[in-house]
Amino acid sequence: MTRPATINALVSPEGSLEILSSQEVRRLKDKSEGGLYRLFRQCALAVLNTGVETDDCKQLMEAHSDFDVRLVPQPRGLKLELLNAPASAFVDGQMMHGIREHLFSALRDLLYSNVRAASIAKFSPDDITNIIFYILRNAGVLEAGRAPDLVVCWGGHSINREEYEYSKEVGHQLGLRAMNICTGCGPGAMKGPMKGATIGHAKQRVKNGRYIGITEPAIIGAEAPNPIVNELVIMPDIEKRLEAFVRAGHGVVVFPGGVGTAEEILYLLGILLHPDNRDLPFPVVFTGLRENGAYFEMIDRFIRNALGEEAAEKYRIILEDPAEVARTMKQGMVDVETFRRAMQDAYHYNWMLKIDPVFQLPFEPTHQSMRALELHREQPPHLIAANLRKAFSGIVAGNVKEQGIRQIAEKGPFEIAGDPSLLAPLEQMLQSFVAQNRMKLPGASAYQPSYRIVSGAA
Known part of the structure; x- marks a missing residue:
């Protein structure tokens, strides 16, 4: 990916989150594993690349390895200092209005949702x-x-x-x-x-x-x-x-x-x-x-x-x-x-919809978890769907998500095993997606499979 022109800028909030607590500021500046700096930098860079056709998060981050985002406290609120930001996000030196909105939406959601989802394993479905x-x-x-x-x-x-x-x-x-x-x-x-x-x-x-x-x-x-x-x-x-x-x-x-x-x-x-x-x-x-x-x-x-x-x-x-x-x-x-x-259910949020916890708890695709998926018919249809969903989620991770791409590079493709009557049509469909170029953006390099269908149950 050719590195585009860059620009330095000081950006004021647009639409939301004009003030932060001292704790929020510390978490956004925290570069450790539990801090939000790395995550916010990644999301900010993605927002600033609106309109750029790439489906490789790792490649995007490497192409802009010198990009940085810093919090600048102001007497009247908050500003963001952007260093080596993609120039495509600016017009005559001014950040586009919509991109500025997205930038601060990312800041808002990362701060708000990270606190509430931090201990998700302890939470009930409700x-x-x-x-x-x-x-x-x-x-x-x-x-x-x-x-x-x-x-x-x-x-x-x-x-x-x-x-x-x-x-x-x-x-x-x-x-x-x-x-x-x-x-x-x-x-x-x-x-x-x-x-x-x-x-x-x-x-x-x-x-x-x-x-x-x-x-x-x-x-x-x-x-x-x-x-x-x-x-x-x-x-x-x-x-x-x-x-x-x-x-x-x-x-x-x-x-x-x-x-x-x-x-x-x-x-x-x-x-x-x-x-x-x-x-x-x-x-x-x-x-x-x-x-x-x-x-x-x-x-x-x-x-x-x-x-x-x-x-x-x-x-x-x-x-x-x-x-x-x-x-x-x-x-x-x-x-x-x-x-x-x-x-008497709300129009704006479908409270009555019953969602089994298997669809709610995060699935982390690894070589072990992908190999252990329960892809067999001795379960209700909605659970078959849940496990097949996880298989596709793992393939997506191996295709475009930074962590998944890294795992594939280190250990090779994820292995998917289970009932042949489920996996044969699955493999046929995946091969069709590849043949129709539905796994990569137009113009991207040839698709390298992130998965391998293997015979036998998990």
């Missing part, structure tokens, strides 16, 4: 759900009294131009129906729906359009916020990020993607398959171009084989019809509103 609520409320994402209108869009960061244009048109149709967009905040299928929605909102004179990006520290370097995001939230880890999507969102649209998208699909279906969620309305649409039909057939076969026919009833596949996708989501919003009003 505690974790409350922590996610507090983080989203503190970030201003939750708006009391607002009718359901938030569509979560998932899909790959590595998609071709035609797929990107299709995701934009879906976003446009959603925007025309005054629906708002929430994504993982990165490029590709995360950016397209937001960009399209801005046009739909402009045509309908929607002045408060929401383009919410939810990420987490380990992946933000690989998927820096795209320029459309106007509300950025950094959750403590991938599990809380995924729960935030389904608690705050009112429906999901899935575009073609790779292992990250497969992880999201399995997470969602695993939750919807829980017996307590059987009657809870939550519209889900898989959509793409007509030529993506084979892709979604493969996904559909994989789901039916691994999780059963009931799982396939939880989603609808719509090809090359953005208006129908939007109409389906709009009707879904009506169903969600009717149900929550009848059950």
Whole structure:
């Protein structure tokens, strides 16, 4: 990665967190293992690289090894001193307004969520759900009294131009129906729906359009916020990020993607398959171009084989019809509103959704934990989904997360073992993702697998 031009700057807060306690200042300056300096530096650098196409967090950090961020206390509050910051974040020496917002959103979330998630192993499932609520409320994402209108869009960061244009048109149709967009905040299928929605909102004179990006520290370097995001939230880890999507969102649209998208699909279906969620309305649409039909057939076969026919009833596949996708989501919003009003559940946060603790507790991908995954059929479908989700999470970590990349470099690919009837379709799908270039950004070097399917149970 060629190192771009850099700039030094002193930046004032934008939108939030203009004052810090002395304890918070100490934690942000702390360069030890338990301090926040390294984490904040990583997130700040990712935010400053908005628009740069890379999916290698380690490479990004190495290319900007001399970047530094320092707290500068002021009589009236706080400023950040940036040394050797990417010049692409500035216009005529002034930091772009949106990037400045994201920079201080990162500071806000790291300070707020780190304290609350520090002892997560001691927390009950209800505690974790409350922590996610507090983080989203503190970030201003939750708006009391607002009718359901938030569509979560998932899909790959590595998609071709035609797929990107299709995701934009879906976003446009959603925007025309005054629906708002929430994504993982990165490029590709995360950016397209937001960009399209801005046009739909402009045509309908929607002045408060929401383009919410939810990420987490380990992946933000690989998927820096795209320029459309106007509300950025950094959750403590991938599990809380995924729960935030389904608690705050009112429906999901899935575009073609790779292992990250497969992880999201399995997470969602695993939750919807829980017996307590059987009657809870939550519209889900898989959509793409007509030529993506084979892709979604493969996904559909994989789901039916691994999780059963009931799982396939939880989603609808719509090809090359953005208006129908939007109409389906709009009707879904009506169903969600009717149900929550009848059950006296909040519109802004899905409290009734039952999430098994196996989906909430952080999974740390290591060679040992990946080899030990329970990938067999002697368990309920929602637990099969949970363990397959962990397998995909480990592959994502090996592909784009700094710690995962380092482990693969030191010890070789993660090994995945289990029931051949589950793993054969899994391997076929992964090979298809590689063949379709869904594992790396366009223009990146050839994909080096972070996984190896091995025979026999764990």
